[in-house]
Amino acid sequence: MNIIDLIRQPWPWYIAGPLIGLTVPALLLLGNKSFGISSSLRHICAAVIPANISFFKYDWKKESWNLFFVAGITLGGFVANFFLANPNAIVVSPSTQSALASLGVTDFSGLMPSEIFNATNIFSLKGLIFFVFGGFLIGFGTRYAGGCTSGHAIMGLSNLQWASLVATISFMLGGLVCTHFLLPFLLELVS
Amino acid sequence: MEKLKNRFASAIHDGDLDLLMEDGSDGANQQRTAESFIGNLKYLIVGVLFGVVFVKAEIVSWFRIQEMFRFDSFHMFGVMGSALAVGMLSIWLIKKFKISTLSGEEVSIPEKTFNKGQIYGGLLFGFGWAITGACPGPLFAQIGSGFLAVGITLLSAIGGTWVYGWLRSRLPH
Numbered sequence: 001m002n003i004i005d006l007i008r009q010p011w012p013w014y015i016a017g018p019l020i021g022l023t024v025p026a027l028l029l030l031g032n033k034s035f036g037i038s039s040s041l042r043h044i045c046a047a048v049i050p051a052n053i054s055f056f057k058y059d060w061k062k063e064s065w066n067l068f069f070v071a072g073i074t075l076g077g078f079v080a081n082f083f084l085a086n087p088n089a090i091v092v093s094p095s096t097q098s099a100l101a102s103l104g105v106t107d108f109s110g111l112m113p114s115e116i117f118n119a120t121n122i123f124s125l126k127g128l129i130f131f132v133f134g135g136f137l138i139g140f141g142t143r144y145a146g147g148c149t150s151g152h153a154i155m156g157l158s159n160l161q162w163a164s165l166v167a168t169i170s171f172m173l174g175g176l177v178c179t180h181f182l183l184p185f186l187l188e189l190v191s
Numbered sequence: 192m193e194k195l196k197n198r199f200a201s202a203i204h205d206g207d208l209d210l211l212m213e214d215g216s217d218g219a220n221q222q223r224t225a226e227s228f229i230g231n232l233k234y235l236i237v238g239v240l241f242g243v244v245f246v247k248a249e250i251v252s253w254f255r256i257q258e259m260f261r262f263d264s265f266h267m268f269g270v271m272g273s274a275l276a277v278g279m280l281s282i283w284l285i286k287k288f289k290i291s292t293l294s295g296e297e298v299s300i301p302e303k304t305f306n307k308g309q310i311y312g313g314l315l316f317g318f319g320w321a322i323t324g325a326c327p328g329p330l331f332a333q334i335g336s337g338f339l340a341v342g343i344t345l346l347s348a349i350g351g352t353w354v355y356g357w358l359r360s361r362l363p364h
Contacts, residue, residue, distance in 0.1 A: 007247070010247065010248065010249050011244070011247040011248045012248075012269075013248065013265070013266050013267075013268075013269030013270045013273060014269065014273055015248070016244050016247070016248030016250070016270050016274075017248075017269055017270040017271065017272065017273030017274040017276075017277070018273050018274065018276075018277045019240075019244045020241070020244055020270065020274040020277075021273065021274035021275065021276065021277025021278040021281070022277055022281070023237065023241055023278075024277070024278035024281050024282065025278075025281035025282070025284075025285060026237050027234070027237065028281075028282075028285060028292065028298050028300070029285070029290065029292055029293060029298070030233050030234070030237070030292070030293055031220070031222045031226065031230075031233070031234070031292060031293065031294070032220065032221040032222040032292045032296055032298060032299060033218070033219070033220050033221070033222070033234070034216065034217070034218055034219045034220075034221070034300055034301065035218070035278075036217040036218025036219070037218065037326075037327045037328045037331075038217065038218075038326075038327040038352075039217045039218030039219075040218070040327070041327060041348055041349050041352040042352055042356070044349050044352075045349060045352050045353045045356060049353060051353075051357075053353075053356050053357055055355075055356035055357075055359050056353075056356050062220060062225070063218070063220055064231060065220055065226065065231050065234045066218050066220075066234075068231040068232065068234040068235040068238065069234045069235065069237065069238040069241075070238060070328075070331045071235055071238065071331075072234065072235040072236060072237060072238020072239040072240075072241065072242060073238045073239075073241055073242035073245065073328060073331040073332050073335070074238075074242065074331045074332065074334055074335035075235070075238070075239050075242060075335060076238060076239040076240060076241060076242020076243040076244075076245065076246070076332060076335065077242045077243075077245065077246050077251070077331065077332035077333060077334065077335025077336040078242075078335040078336065078337075079239065079242070079243055079335075080242065080243040080245075080246035080247050080332075080335075080336065081246055081335070081336035081337055082336075082337075084243070084246075084247060086247075090249060090252060090254060092254045092258065093258050093263040093264045095261070095263045096254065096257050096258045096261050096263040096264070099257075099261060099263075100254075100257060108254065111246075111249060111251060111252040111253070111254070111333075111336070111338075112252065112253045112254075112324065112333070112338055113253055113254070116253070117253065117338055117340055117341065118340060119339055119340040121340065122340055122343055127340070127343065129322070130322060130323060130344075131323070131340060131341070131343040131344045131347060132343060132344075132347045133322065133347075134319050134322035134323035134344060134347075135319070135323060135330075135343065135344035135345065135346070135347030135348040135350075135351065136319070136347045136348065136350060136351040136354075137315050137316065137318050137319025137322065137351065138316060138319035138320065138323060138325070138326070138327060138330070138344070138347075138348040138351065139319075139347065139348030139349055139350060139351025139352040139353075139354075139355070140312070140315060140316075140351035140352065140354055140355045141312045141313065141314070141315030141316025141317070141318070141319055141351070142312065142316045142326075142327060142348075142352075143312065143351075143352045143355040143356070144308045144311055144312025144313075144315065144316075144355050144362065145308055145309045145311075145312030145313040145315075145316055146216070146217055146303065146306075146308060146309060146312070147216075147217040147218075147303070148316065148326050148327045148328070149271075149320075149326040149327075149328070150326070150327070150328055151217040151218060152303070152309075152313075153271060153275070154271070154274050154275060154278050155278065156303050157275055157278075157279070158275060158278030158279045158281070158282050159282055159300050159303075160279075161302065161303040162305060163303040163304055163305040163306075163309055164303055164309075166305060166309045166310060166313070167309040167310075167312075167313045168313075169313070170309060170310050170312075170313025170314050170316075170317060171313050171314075171316055171317045171320065172317065173313075173314060173317060174313060174314035174315065174316060174317015174318045174320070174321070175256075175259075175260045175317040175318070175320045175321040176260055176317070176321075177314075177317070177318070178260075178317060178318040178320075178321035178322060179257065179260035179261060179321045180260075180261075182318065182321075182322075183321060183322065186322070
């Protein structure tokens with residue numbers, strides 16, 4: 001097996017996790033930047049639609065590194081998918097598969113369930129729930145919490161911040177409640 | 192001057208100023224010297240590497256997030272746990288050996304202070320995470336990997352951030 005074939009395989013957690021962790025010192029040492037991604041959404045608001053709201057009145061250009069960073073993530077997604085894609089189907093745990101199948105999600109061939117994440121669903125109830133409503137919660141929730149998985153669960157916890165522990169527990173709790181109580185209802189609604 | 196004073200007084204009155212500074216700790220830029228477009232390209236490169244890891248470790252997958260919230264796989268817990276361990280060790284080393292930045296500045300990380308927003312906002316984000324299978328980072332990586340419909344999710348997330356900024360002084364913190 002050559003190196004490219006090896007890279008094309010899904011990366012195990014013990015390779016991916018430490019690499020993600022290295023983002024913390026990389027950003028700190030390259031330019032004294034604290035790792036955080038959801039802040040980019042705020043900078044986009046400040047740059048495009050500040051609408052005289054005090055929360056969006058600040059020098060977003062000083063924070064533009066964050067926009068370069070997320071542009072890079074987008075580009076990285078492109079590179080990984082178009083040049084380094086896994087030739088095989090994703091392996092999803094059997095118990096998750098059967099739980100999801102009973103809720104109507106049955107296509108386990110891609111990274112995302114094609115029944116939901118399909119451009120033809122944009123103007124449907126599925127799109128409204130899984131793109132518009134879900135996206136709104138991400139943007140509203142992360143800013144209300146002052147950070148997301150990167151800013152709190154990785155950067156904040158790495159720096160031993162109590163507030164980030166509270167936030168991380170809340171993220172997980174919200175996700176658990178949603179997965180087990182709201183998601184079955186939502187999937188039934190759109191099936 | 193008077194106007195400025197009034198503005199400050201009202202800002203302090205509803206705790207706006209404190210909160211604004213608090214929130215500024217997320218993704219904060221503590222570097223004193225300004226950076227050019229070319230200088231900013233290094234963050235683009237870090238982003239590219241990061242995006243590749245996101246996709247290759249399948250963190251961008253809706254299924255992996257479902258497995259995590261159903262406790263059916265160790266993968267996501269392993270990723271987050273080991274990322275955290277490396278992050279923690281790096282910050283400890285940087286502080287211990289007073290390692291300075293590329294431009295010779297002292298590394299400085301703003302504190303994150305607790306407010307109730309971390310609970311309310313955290314729970315709301317958790318719901319969004321489970322529905323979309325993405326946190327803000329993977330959103331960008333998903334779009335790059337060709338799931339263009341996720342562009343709608345991103346636009347809506349920007350909208351959600353905007354609505355938060357608009358309602359902020361009326362929300363419990």
